[in-house]
Every structure is written in C-alpha cells, then in structure tokens.
Amino acid sequence: MTEFDLVVLGGGTGNIVASAAADDGMDVALVERDRLGGTCLNRGCNPRRGSSTGRASSRRYGTPSRCGSTR
Numbered sequence: 001m002t003e004f005d006l007v008v009l010g011g012g013t014g015n016i017v018a019s020a021a022a023d024d025g026m027d028v029a030l031v032e033r034d035r036l037g038g039t040c041l042n043r044g045c046n047p048r049r050g051s052s053t054g055r056a057s058s059r060r061y062g063t064p065s066r067c068g069s070t071r
Contacts (some may be wrong), residue, residue, distance in 0.1 A: 002029075003027070004026075004027045004028060004029045005021070005026040005027045005028065006018070006021045006026050006027075006028045006029070007028075007029045007031065008021075008028065008029070008030050008031065009031050010031075010032060010038060011030055011031075011032030011034075011035075011036040011037060011038055012037060012038020012039065012040060012041065013038065013040075014030065014038075015030060015036060015037075018030045
C-alpha cells in the first residue's frame with residue numbers, strides 16, 4: 001500500500017494546502033470525488049460572479065467595439 005505524509009480531502013481550497021505541502025517535499029494525496037476546484041470554482045460563486053461582472057461591465061462601458069476594440 002502507498003503511504004503519504006498528508007492526505008487532503010476535497011480539491012477546492014484543499015488543493016492550496018496540498019500544493020504547499022508538496023512544495024515542502026511532503027508526499028501528498030489529494031482526494032476529490034468530483035472535478036478539481038470544488039463547488040465554488042466549478043458551480044458556485046466564481047462562475048456566477050464572472051457572468052454577473054461581465055453583464056455589469058457591458059452596461060457600464062458598452063460593447064467592445066464602442067470602446068475602440070476590433071475583437
């Protein structure tokens with residue numbers, strides 16, 4: 001059986017702990033039952049925040065072509 005110095009449950013913010021431990025030379029296992037990044041990154045606050053921020057910016061500043069962008 002493989003042995004680890006640290007086992008982290010959850011790939012949301014737990015991946016920060018796992019990464020820091022691995023950088024310090026520890027043997028780390030990260031266990032995630034779904035997609036890495038956790039609920040907040042994949043389904044929760046970050047996707048919602050990104051879409052609402054985009055809508056707010058377009059209302060405030062207009063479309064990219066109106067601001068001089070050709071893309």
